[in-house]
């Protein structure tokens with residue numbers, strides 16, 4: 001049966017084929033953290049705008065400092081933001097502070113630790129310094145018109161600082177993908193409810209919403225709808241009306257009499273791209289297009305939804321958001337044996353750790369039921385078992401998809 005299922009790599013390639021970053025919008029600098037620059041950013045000014053002192057000390061002429069110790073006359077004081085209007089002549093010094101503009105005539109700054117103050121008009125420079133010491137030339141950091149950040153840059157703390165210093169109060173960034181999430185199922189209630197017989201708490205929206213927003217999306221929670229055609233159809237309309245780029249459905253993806261998502265959506269005009277992939281967990285994954293919107297149907301089992309979210313929703317959102325793919329994989333050595341795999345690529349919940357020698361070791365949990373949220377929450381990796389992988393022994397290499405990068 002599994003030979004008819006679409007391989008995971010093919011499904012991912014189909015999903016991402018031709019996907020390019022969304023259009024641009026302008027946001028204030030204070031809102032731009034984590035966004036992606038839509039255009040090259042030119043500096044609107046030169047930094048520093050003039051030669052400035054890198055230290056607290058005295059601006060001098062290096063040519064005056066021939067002797068081991070030189071006495072100089074102080075002609076003024078230059079704090080940052082208060083340039084000196086005069087010119088420094090031979091035998092003269094100006095008190096200067098870090099960031100102060102180096103006055104005309106001066107070419108060197110002596111740190112105050114190397115100076116003896118004789119009185120408030122004279123100093124003794126205790127040792128000569130090479131010309132240019134402790135001066136930041138104009139344009140050391142960047143010059144006006146220079147491209148300081150390239151289109152596609154993720155606006156991290158350093159990039160934001162640079163954009164601000166270049167005098168941009170707002171930035172043109174890639175629009176955030178809008179991702180609507182709808183949970184389907186008669187048995188579902190929101191957290192904080194008092195479930196009746198057969199009812200459970202809908203958890204998947206929270207995990208999937210987090211995957212989407214972590215990947216750069218704006219998430220719109222469309223709540224819970226029952227397994228009724230009219231409600232599912234309404235959810236599709238609501239997502240399309242709110243201009244969503246992606247609608248994620250949770251549950252109702254399989255073959256049961258109440259698994260209606262695909263049927264209802266196809267009846268309403270969704271173009272089905274694929275349904276059912278050779279993956280465990282996550283076999284009933286569905287992808288389609290409805291008008292301008294992509295539809296990703298994730299299975300209802302919480303672990304299936306989360307694994308599909310990481311493998312499909314995350315790279316799709318990242319691509320639309322203009323972000324680099326953040327998926328991290330590594331090779332680990334097995335700490336426990338694994339059985340031979342069947343025809344579905346298996347993503348086993350497990351734990352990886354570094355041993356005393358720095359080798360990455362991984363083990364899968366004994367029970368791999370796709371309903372077990374607790375096991376997923378404890379995992380820091382998924383052990384990836386290709387279709388038909390033979391049994392593996394302790395010490396054999398295994399590919400791991402790292403889901404908590406900070407932990408190994």
Ligand SMILES: Nc1nc2c(c(=O)[nH]1)N[C@H]1C(S)=C(S)[C@@H](COP(=O)(O)OP(=O)(O)OC[C@H]3O[C@@H](n4cnc5c(N)ncnc54)[C@H](O)[C@@H]3O)O[C@H]1N2
Nearest residue numbers: 183201202203204250251252253254259283299300301304
């Ligand atoms: N005869 C077959 N039965 C099933 C097959 C199959 O091939 N033949 N596939 C199984 C696999 S694999 C999966 S995965 C599940 C997924 O099915 P659905 O996507 O239709 O999911 P549901 O039936 O709606 O729910 C499954 C399970 O998860 C719970 N659930 C659903 N939504 C949520 C939510 N938002 N938060 C928490 N838990 C949720 C739901 O109550 C069910 O227990 O189908 C197998 N069956």
Ligand code: MOO
Nearest residue numbers: 281282283304370
């Ligand atoms: O594919 Mo289902 O996701 O095995 O549980």
